[in-house]
Amino acid sequence: MANDPIHQFHITKWIPIEIGGLDFSFTNSSAFMVATVAAAGLFLFLTTSSRGLIPGRLQSISEMSYEFVASMLRDAAGSQGMKFFPMVFSLFMFVLVANLLGLFPYFFTITSHIIVTFMLALLVIGTVVVYGIMKHGFSFFKLFVPQGVPGILVPLVVLIEVISFLSRPISLSVRLFANMLAGHITLKVFAGFVASLSTLGAVGVAGSILPLAMTVAITALEFLVAFLQAYVFAVLTCMYLNDALHPSH
């Protein structure tokens, strides 16, 4: 039976490209990145092209996602944080659309690869560090020294703060990657049960109803997870950007 749950994560080369010994091939992953960007970009572009004073349904979706991310960023990082709005909105839309596209059968889920989510997390943390040092100079490192800590505890607290800061890109990327990976494996395993059982005759067909129901239920759950993970990613981005804007606790 063709139900290896790992198969869906395989990367296949569509157009082999090799530069300087490194493999930059256009793969199914690259194709779905393009698809994600095209779908999200075209949706936002086309639904707002009429610039309706009274929005239609689709224009409302674009406006709601704009205001959703804008209020999220304003709540977390204040009005100064709005200069990062394009980045946070791009991240949110990219992750959301990538997650949702991945739910289509036979589609590749780009966020199920750790390198993709890790790069997005590095982009966030890199922005935080670069902007924080640019704006506050050395006092950015006050981030690691909370106020009101007894002198004897400062080294320990600083150590903990540094570790917690360094683990941010890891937790940010692993959270998204692991959620998408685990969800898709679970879906595939349950769907595989349906296929396996239905080959066992009438009893098997009857028995496959249960995993089929589970597959349907998990699909619904995965839609929730797809949105939730994009939301979590965006919220954490906002909170980390808040650190860059206001480093003193």
Next chain:
Amino acid sequence: MFVTPGYAQEAAPAEGETHTETGAGHEAGGKPSFPPFDSSTFASQILWLAITFGLFYLFLKKVVLPRIGGILEVRRDRIAQDLDQAALMKSEADAAVAAYEQELAEAKAKANTIGQQARDSAKADADVERKKVEAALEQKLGEAEAHIASIKTSAMKEVGTIAEDTAAAIVQELIGGKADKAAVAAAVKAVRE
């Protein structure tokens, strides 16, 4: 190309048989590595992520977000404008009501003054008329009094003559002969005084 039978998923033939399974290809003959941890695909993924996400970011920043922001701002302005206009209309209506009430009060005051004036002038006219009538009556009374006084004096004057005549007649009857007219007059006058 190494493709294990287990990987021959429904999708694989549909996508084309020429595809290369990089994960499996790297470890031909051995156990295939877990695709997300296969570092040979990292360079390609990073490059294409940078290209696609970079373009997506630029597109949103330059085109989509200003547009949506503009739509929302126009709407907010329009709502604020409509509210302002509504407030303006309300204040106009309030002013109209106030002007109406003021006019009403003025009209009432005017009516009162007109009434008062009419009453005053009527009263004044009546006073003048009454004074005229009173003056005429006064005059007539004076004339009558003067007439009475003149009648009284003339009567009083005549009383002396009558007394003299009567006294002369009485004297004549008593003593016969003519009485001295001057003596009688003196006597009467003495009696009267």
